[in-house]
Amino acid sequence: MxxxxxxxxxxxxxxxxxxxxxxxxxxxxxxxxxxxxxxxxxxxxxxxxxxxxxxxxxxxxxxxxxxxxxGLTARPFDANVLRSYAMNWGDTLAARSGESVRIGVLRGDRVAIVHHVFRPDGSTQSLRLGVELPLHATALGKVLLAYTPGLTERATAALPAYTTRTHTAPRPLQAEIARVRAQGFAEDTGEFHAERAALAAPIRDAGGRVIGAIGIVAAIDRLDNHTTHAKLVALVRDTAAAISRDLTTERPR
CATH class of the missing domain: 1.10.10.10 (Winged helix-like DNA-binding domain superfamily/Winged helix DNA-binding domain)
Known part of the structure; x- marks a missing residue:
């Protein structure tokens, strides 16, 4: 030993x-x-x-x-502090991906949107700041399910369906969460909104604890394209890693 x-x-x-x-x-x-x-x-x-x-x-x-x-189990990371670190990175991700960007944190058994950057195409959009979304049907939520100890077990009872693609049974959801851990990012394809897809990756504090997630939301056909999908995954993961590095080495902006 x-x-x-x-x-x-x-x-x-x-x-x-x-x-x-x-x-x-x-x-x-x-x-x-x-x-x-x-x-x-x-x-x-x-x-x-x-x-x-x-x-x-x-x-x-x-x-x-x-x-x-x-208070190891009761001390959440300050969402305002996270937002202050991540704002500029969120703007950059939106500009480089051409998509809407959201940052989410765990709030009870849901994911709360603490920062939202609109798509840079000038189209009419609704601000989602403060909205709480389900964990099991969103990319942001799946990241939190994957990296918050004990959360998956609490979130697998009576899962509501939002579309025909939503995972509502424990076994498929657990398999999805295992895939998130293995690949380092989460996605949903029409699981919360039938015409939308999303990618998200974990944001970690200085000790390596996942304190939130950052991701993009796009039209489904954008993520159906293999080349575009790979590019967007890399952008999201690189942005999450950059914010995590800032949380370790810099002060809030």
């Missing part, structure tokens, strides 16, 4: 020491407590801070347990 991973052991030890210091602890004090080199302790603290498990007091510089560690 493989042995323990030292960096994880050290991170766990740091969490334990910080948790026992309700008024905070400095990097030097923590390094001494764990017999670590100060640069090593500082690097681990900054990494834990980056994923929300450790917070640093801006005045004293001391470290405390972060919100993510206090």
């Amino acid at each position: 493989p042995g323990p991973i030292q960096s994880i052991e050290r991170a766990a030890a740091i969490m334990g020491v910080v948790a026992d210091a309700p008024f905070g602890i400095g990097v030097g004090e923590l390094a001494g407590a764990l017999d670590l080199a100060k640069p090593t302790a500082h690097g681990l603290l900054r990494t834990l801070q980056g994923v929300g498990y450790i917070d640093q007091d801006p005045h004293s510089g001391k470290y405390r347990i972060g919100a993510a560690a206090l």
